[in-house]
Amino acid sequence: MGKPDTITYPVEDPVWNSKPAWVLPGWAEPVMVASILFGAMYMTRRRDYSVFRQSRNRHKTILDDEPGSDLSSDSLLHYDSENEDDAQDPIAASKHMPKQRKCCFGFVVQTPNTSRFKNNFHSRILQKFPFLIEMFYWIINYAFYRMTAITSQRIFAKTGIWNVAQAHGIKVLEVEHLSWLSFLFPVQERQVQQWFMRGHQDALTFLNKAYALIHIPGTVGFICWYYYIAPSHPTFAVARRTMTLTNFLAFLTFIFYPCMPPRLLPKEYGFLDTVRHDDAESVWMSGKYVNSLAAMPSMHFGYAFCIGLTLVYHSGLFRRTLERGEMRKGPFWKLFYLFVGLAYPVFILTVIVATANHYIMDALVSACYVFIAYSCNKIFYVFLPLEDWFLWLLRAEKPIPSTGERFREYGGRI
Template sequence: MSTVNHTVPFDGESQWHSKPAWKLPGWAEPIIVASILFFAMFMTRRRGFRIFGEQSKIRSGYLDSATSNDSSDRLLSYDSDGEGEYEGFVGTTKYPPKNRNCCGVNLPMPNTSRFRNNIHSRILQRYPFLIEMFYWIINYAFYRFTSVASQTIFAKTGIWNVAQDHGLAVLEAEEFSFLSFLFPVRERDVQQWFMQGHQDALTVLNKAYALIHIPGTVGFICWYYYVAPSFDTFALARRTMTLTNFCAFITFIFYPCMPPRLLPPEYGFLDTVRHDDAQSVWMSGKYVNTLAAMPSMHFGYSFCIGMTLVYHSGLFRRTLEKGESRKGLFWKFFYLFVGIGYPTFILTTIVATANHYFMDAMMATFFVFVSFACNKVFYVFIPLEDFLLYLIRAEKPIPTTGDRYHERGGRI
């Protein structure tokens, strides 16, 4: 592999003069994320439903229906439109099985409606966002697993050398492959621009890289669960992000890629985040995968969020969802601006801090589009979810997504 065009004389230490403006204590970030989640749990609670005492009447979901064959139209989700199926059962069994159609096979799954008065079921009904919190805990656990899996696979060859070769291959592809026209600017040039005369701005980007990714993504999930016009719309965005995650995690395992900041010094990159002592608590620990540059989930998440905000603006939609009303011109352009500006800012951040290559962002974008097109693949897990709910003796709650949106006239 020829790398002569990438190596440059570089002394990053002597060029760095910026001082960290502030630093959060290690406990602050988990507290911030937990606060966002529990605030969302409170805001999305089911009003009028009491955990203890006489239960207020709530809508019944068609997940209770014995004939819910069409439930495979939703993954890990619920029907927020079904009403009164409890009274519509016909049969000799009080709790007949739910019929799931999975990959053309009809599966009779346990009916969990018998557990609706269990205390943990009532807690879930009161706070349905707890289900979303559980899903993202699974996502985070899977990410932690990628480091162990990748190190095991490349134990003999040495994962560090393999990841470095892959990182250099990305630089080569950006400059010499048939896709080189997509990368007119080099990552090193972007970082050098900030290093030479704009180091205060780079300090801001260092903080942004460390502190925005997790809280920003969690905050978006919470906010969109609250304001999406329907649960189906929210679930589509959540499934797309989740499948993008899984595509990225598989890539992390089988294609470990060293970020520019960890390449040998002759390639001209500086690890500015650590140099600025701006590391996030999520970037440290035994199971953090530091060799997971390809693709960039910083950009993958931000692109997903950005496109959702553009959709939410309503500017490019001729028709609205049921109960949704047109937003004012200010809010349309506000969501459009944030929808385009946020991923653009994250792209600048990940490149300027030498945490990712431009191709990492391109692959993340590709994964988002593939995940959007294929997100229904997750429907195969619905029977498994039924079984797990039966094991823990709980009934899945009906989501509150869209309730406050409709109450406020669709102007959120």
């Protein structure tokens, strides 16, 4: 196929024969997400840890030891002063000594020791339900996303953000299909959507719904599932920090490079807004603070790509040894995780292009962001002193994560 001379097409009113999809009530998605989160909070709770009295069982943590008591070598090995996942050095905790946090360029910062607040009621709630910390992290993520639209609008107030975003969207198409980089994009987004429009409109309706319903519930569901099943909290935290840093890289791009999705471009560019036809916009994609001009990069694909890589890693097929605490998987489960890890990003790529919500370049950029985020994910350690001070102000102690505990209790071997 030769390089096209133009990216515009004669304006045609496409014939849409598919019936509009059933519209979910506005409360359905928030209830779905809340159910997943609170279900995970319940599933990863410490069953025999009591909020109302001291725990006297095998789930007793290093924070429950009295000063001067003998500590096992296992507890000492568990501590890593550079790791966000450990609440406190057991000896320092028993004496309420300040924490030593390593920051950038080797600097060591002393922060308050919050272990003295371990028996406060809200600290014990966190210890009973440690997944609450993960829920708090993602609430912060969502709050930052909500602010991108306002910030971007203020930056481009004089030129008009709609015009800027439209120009950026057209530029993306020109780079993909008219520049020397066109060999990276052998298929045009319009061709993908047109294939579904010509005889596969019911499938396109399904993809519209998938675009709306999979992104937030699916990503939240993955975080909950991996917290439950991961072999260790450090392993889980790498995936979580990678997704979070990918988020912030994307948020910066949303602010300084607003980009109109293909479906909102003028008609001569050949795209149909099937999302509006199906009334398939997610409740998370509507409202005053939603950034509808944030096509670049695609966080739908960014999340899917990160999830896919994690599942491929979790399959164990490309690792010679198991992690400490990791259960051995049978051949079926290894192939299952590999298949889902490869198929899920491909499916999401099809969804975002067929529904004209994103350009193929959006997916490529988001994949690059995932690799950058993975390489730099420990940058979030610089915020540990702030977290220590925040917990000090709240008079709360950070709980020791329960990642993978319940799964191993049930003898998980997949």
